Amino acid sequence: MDKDSKNKSKNKNSPVTIKDIARMAGVSITTVSHALSGERYVKEETRQKILKIIKDNNYKPNIIARSLSKKTTRILGVILPDINNYIYTKILKGIEEETAREDYILIISSTYFDDNVETNQIERLNTLFVDGLLFIGGTKDIKHIIKANVRDLPVVLVRRPVEDSGYPKILVDNKKAIIEAVNFLLDLGHEKIGYIGGVDDQDKISIDKYNGYIKGLENNKIRPDSKNIFLKKGIMQDSHKESYDMINNYLKTNNKIDMTALICKTDYIALGALDAFQRNNLVIPGDLSILGFGNLDISEHSNPKLSTISIPFEQMGNTAAKILIESITNKKVKKETILFDTTILQRKSTQKLRMSFKS
Numbered sequence: 001m002d003k004d005s006k007n008k009s010k011n012k013n014s015p016v017t018i019k020d021i022a023r024m025a026g027v028s029i030t031t032v033s034h035a036l037s038g039e040r041y042v043k044e045e046t047r048q049k050i051l052k053i054i055k056d057n058n059y060k061p062n063i064i065a066r067s068l069s070k071k072t073t074r075i076l077g078v079i080l081p082d083i084n085n086y087i088y089t090k091i092l093k094g095i096e097e098e099t100a101r102e103d104y105i106l107i108i109s110s111t112y113f114d115d116n117v118e119t120n121q122i123e124r125l126n127t128l129f130v131d132g133l134l135f136i137g138g139t140k141d142i143k144h145i146i147k148a149n150v151r152d153l154p155v156v157l158v159r160r161p162v163e164d165s166g167y168p169k170i171l172v173d174n175k176k177a178i179i180e181a182v183n184f185l186l187d188l189g190h191e192k193i194g195y196i197g198g199v200d201d202q203d204k205i206s207i208d209k210y211n212g213y214i215k216g217l218e219n220n221k222i223r224p225d226s227k228n229i230f231l232k233k234g235i236m237q238d239s240h241k242e243s244y245d246m247i248n249n250y251l252k253t254n255n256k257i258d259m260t261a262l263i264c265k266t267d268y269i270a271l272g273a274l275d276a277f278q279r280n281n282l283v284i285p286g287d288l289s290i291l292g293f294g295n296l297d298i299s300e301h302s303n304p305k306l307s308t309i310s311i312p313f314e315q316m317g318n319t320a321a322k323i324l325i326e327s328i329t330n331k332k333v334k335k336e337t338i339l340f341d342t343t344i345l346q347r348k349s350t351q352k353l354r355m356s357f358k359s
Helices: 003-013 018-025 029-037 044-056 063-069 086-101 115-127 143-148 174-187 204-219 239-253 267-279 313-330
Strands: 075-080 105-110 132-136 155-158 169-172 193-199 229-233 261-264 289-291 308-310 337-340 343-345
Touching: 018 029, 018 044, 029 044, 075 086, 075 115, 086 105, 086 132, 086 313, 105 115, 115 143, 132 313, 155 313, 169 313, 174 193, 174 204, 174 261, 174 289, 174 308, 174 343, 193 204, 193 239, 193 267, 229 239, 239 267, 261 267, 267 289, 313 337
Parallel strands: 075 105, 075 132, 132 155, 155 169, 169 337, 193 229, 193 261, 261 289
Antiparallel strands: 308 343
8 A cells, every 4th residue: 555545544534623624625724713613704605615614524623622722611510429319310400401501511420428539520520621510419518629629610519508618509498398397297287297317417408307307396396206206327328228127127116106297308218118108007198197308200109199398409400500600601609599499299198187086
C-alpha cells in the first residue's frame, strides 16, 4: 500500500475536525466557529454552506474543548446517596426536565452515604470543569463539600437540611408534616398512635420526623408509649424487609396490639408493616390504620391503597435546577431556603376509629 492510500485510509477512519470543515468550505476555522455558535455575523449563504458540509460529514463538535474556551461546559454534577432510591430518582426527574430545557448535561454519581466517596466525586467532577453541583439527600455534615469545592462552584442542596450551609436549600418541613399527620389521625378518633422508622444521627430528616411524632402527641397532651414505637438505629438498608421483621417480631411477643394507628417514616416502611400485619391475620384499616410518607407510585397499588403524605419531589428538583442555573448565569447565589408544602392523601389504609361498647 502506497503512502497516499495509507493517508486516505487514516482520514476515512478519523473523525472530521473543525479544521477539515473549514478547509472543505474554503473559510477560516473562526468563521466555522461563528457559524456554529451564532455569536458573530456570518453571511447566510456561507453559514448554510458550512451547515450542509457539517451534516454531510456527520461532524460532532468537541463540546469540552469549545466550552472550555468560553469558560463554561454546560455540564452539571448531581451527587446523591443511591440512585436506586425511588425518592432520589423522582427529584432527579424534575432536575432533568429543567436542565434539558436549558441545554445542560448531567453527570450523576452515587455516594452510598459515605462522605469520603462524596469528596472523591466532587474532586472528579472538578476535573471535568462542571458549571455547578446539585446534592440530593446525604448526611448533615457538609464541611467536606466546602473543602472539596476548590473552584467555588455554585451549589444547591435538595432534601438535605443543613443549618448555616451558605448554600440554597430545597426542603420540606418534615417535623411539621408529621405533626400534621398526628393531628390527622387524632381527627379520625385515634389516640394510641405508634411510629416506625429508622433514626440516624447523620440524617436530620429521620430525626425531624421522629421529633414531629413526639411533638404532635405532646401538643395534644398524649404521652408516647414506648411499646408502640419501632426504631432502627442507623440507616435502613432494606426498609420494607426491616419494617416487616420489626412488626412481625412485635406481634409474636404480644397477644394483641395496643395501638389503633401507625405513622411510618416512608411508604416502603409502611408497606412492609402492612404486609406483616396482614400475614398475622390483622385487617387494615379495620384493626389498625396505617399512614405512609412520600406518596411513591407503589403506594397506590397496595391492598388496601396506602394513605400517605405527599411530597412534590419532581417540583423540588425542578426548582433546584432553576436556582442553580440562575446562579451560574447571573453569578449571584441566593442563599435561600425554599420549603415545599406536604399534603395528606387519605386512601383506604386509614379510617375513622370505630368504638366498640360491651353491654
